[in-house]
Every structure is written in structure tokens, then in C-alpha cells.
Amino acid sequence: MLLRIDSESESYFLYLCSGFINMIDMKTYIYFGLSSLIFVLLTASTFPHSTPKENAIQWVSLEEAQELTKSNPKKVFIDVYTTWCGYCKKMDRETFSNEEVINYVNENFYAIKLNAGSKETVSFNGKEYTEQELARAFRVSGYPTIVFVNEQFNEITPVPGFRKSKDFLEMLESFVKHK
Secondary structure, three states: OOOOOOHHHHHHHHHHHHHHHHHHHHHHHHHHHHHHHHHHHHHHOOOHHHOOOOOOOOEOOHHHHHHHHHHOOOEEEEEEEOOOOHHHHHHHHHHOOOHHHHHHHHHHEEEEEEEOOOOOEEEEOOEEEEHHHHHHHOOOOOOOEEEEEOOOOOOEEEEEOOOOHHHHHHHHHHHHHOO
């Protein structure tokens, strides 16, 4: 006996096969999708940026620092930076994230960030400046520069250049000892 396949039988056979293939594809897509989701959920908790940093330098605005020194006098340091400065970013990443630096700064200073490229207005000793103008008034000529200011906001000492954590901590300590 000869098996005869007509075009209608062939169409039905192809229809069944395509359904089976689509079912396999659907299972593959579901498996792949769930596997990817599980991977993302499990690994997301291990990335450092997914958990907030508990211990960090407590940055304040220039105006806040001037107000805070009235009731709780502390020396001030101003990190003068620009958004395009590679060493400024390196200082943020390495120096300002060091545990010893963080603790020492928070205990002994009011820390301020000043963007030397910004046109934002700030108030310093009763006068209005843009951040850019104030950086020039502080005699900043390169970045990063740390500007030390005493409790009365009248002694200003700019110190240019990137500092590693140990060197930066020694510089902070010497400024605190200097009365």
C-alpha cells in the first residue's frame, strides 16, 4: 500500500510542526527571560552603587557654613573643582571617600564644594558672586584646589593640586593646628 500525501495533509502536517516549534521557542523565551531576571536580581545587590554610602563627607553650601560657624565655630575647606577636571574626579573617588579623611573632615571642618565653571550665585561675607568669580577671588588658578578658610571667614589659603588620602589628611591636620 502506498501512502499518499495530498496538499491538504501536507498543510496540516506543516501546521502541526510549526505549532510544536513555536511551543519550543516560547519555552525557550520564558526560560531565558526568567533566568535573566533572576540573574539581575541576584547580582544587583552586590554592586557598590546599589547601596547608599553611610559614611561620607557632609558637604554644605557656602551660606550654610557661614551660618553654622556662628553657633558652632569650625574651620572651613572649599573644594574648588570643575566638571571637566580629571584630577577633581579622582580626588572625589579616592581621597574624599577615604574613611579617615571622612571622619576627620566631618569632625573638624565644614566642607564646601565650589564649581569654578558655574555661573550660580553665592553669598560670601555679605557680597554676591558667581561661583566662577569667587574661585578667582580666592586666587584659584588650577584644579582641584582646596581653599582653607578660618572660622571668621577672613583668612583664605588656597592649596592647589591633587592629594592622596594620607597627604590630604596631613594637610588638614596642619591647618587645624594653625590657629
